[in-house]
Amino acid sequence: MLRFSEEWLAERQKKQGARVTQKRKGTNVLGEAIKSVAKKSPHAVALALLDKNPDLVKGNQEHYEQVRVFYYFERHHQGIYTRLHSTPNGGHRGKASAGKIKAEGQKKGYPDMSLDAARGKYHGLRIELKYGKNSASEEQKEWLRLLTAEGYYCALCVGHNEAIDVLMTYWHLEPGASMPGRERDEAWQM
Numbered sequence: 050m051l052r053f054s055e056e057w058l059a060e061r062q063k064k065q066g067a068r069v070t071q072k073r074k075g076t077n078v079l080g081e082a083i084k085s086v087a088k089k090s091p092h093a094v095a096l097a098l099l100d101k102n103p104d105l106v107k108g109n110q111e112h113y114e115q116v117r118v119f120y121y122f123e124r125h126h127q128g129i130y131t132r133l134h135s136t137p138n139g140g141h142r143g144k145a146s147a148g149k150i151k152a153e154g155q156k157k158g159y160p161d162m163s164l165d166a167a168r169g170k171y172h173g174l175r176i177e178l179k180y181g182k183n184s185a186s187e188e189q190k191e192w193l194r195l196l197t198a199e200g201y202y203c204a205l206c207v208g209h210n211e212a213i214d215v216l217m218t219y220w221h222l223e224p225g226a227s228m229p230g231r232e233r234d235e236a237w238q239m
Contacts, residue, residue, distance in 0.1 A: 092120035110180040115161060117209035118178070122216070129220055132166045158188025160196070160203065162212070169222030171202040176215060179207045202228050 095116045099105050106113050115135060122130040136159050137150070160175035167173060175196050177189050185193070185205055193203040202219060206212040219228060 090120070090123060092116050092123055096120060111161075111178055111183070114180050114209045114212070115178055118162065118212045118216070121209070121213055126217075126220070129164065129166075129216060133162060133164050133216070135162050136160065156192075158186060158190075158192045160189070160192060164216060164219065166220070168219050169202070169224065169226040169228065170200075171219075171222075171228075172200040173202075174216065174219045175201050175203045176212055177203070177205045178209075178212055179205065181207070183207075204228075204231065 095113070099113060119130070119133065119135070122133055136155075138155060138157065138159055138161070161178045162176040164174040164176075175193070177185055177193060179185065189205075193205065197203045204212075204215045206215055215228075215231075222228065
């Protein structure tokens with residue numbers, strides 16, 4: 050699990066040549082460190098805030114699993130990170146905001162993450178990310194089947210580690226190759 054501490058953020062500031070100030074009355078050193086990292090990584094900021102307040106994860110497990118995926122690729126594989134994006138389907142929104150994104154074309158059940166890079170015999174990769182014992186809805190399964198029929202590789206992943214593994218395997222496919230069989234993917238195809 051990727052977690053951050055005040056010490057890690059302070060060390061990062063030192064490496065970037067930032068001046069680390071002594072904690073003074075009325076000064077929030079962690080807040081200042083988060084602001085300096087925010088310019089570079091929204092994923093690191095989200096994980097740093099989670100580290101400071103672990104209760105944030107309650108009811109948001111899938112969100113933080115996805116944040117971990119993006120943070121991993123931002124740090125380790127810029128080629129993948131550049132082509133990887135999310136589809137903001139879930140989440141808590143007001144009626145007005147929900148209406149706007151539906152008017153813009155948001156579709157219920159569309160996969161959480163897309164990697165727009167052709168690899169192997171596929172046009173691209175779509176991932177539906179779950180956490181724990183959560184399972185895909187019928188709308189999500191239908192999207193996965195539809196996109197598979199259109200030549201995309203679609204995967205149902207549980208947790209950030211599985212999603213990272215699928216993304217890395219897909220990224221390294223030789224031209225014309227297929228993804229190795231995954232029991233979880235076969236389950237929603239029926």
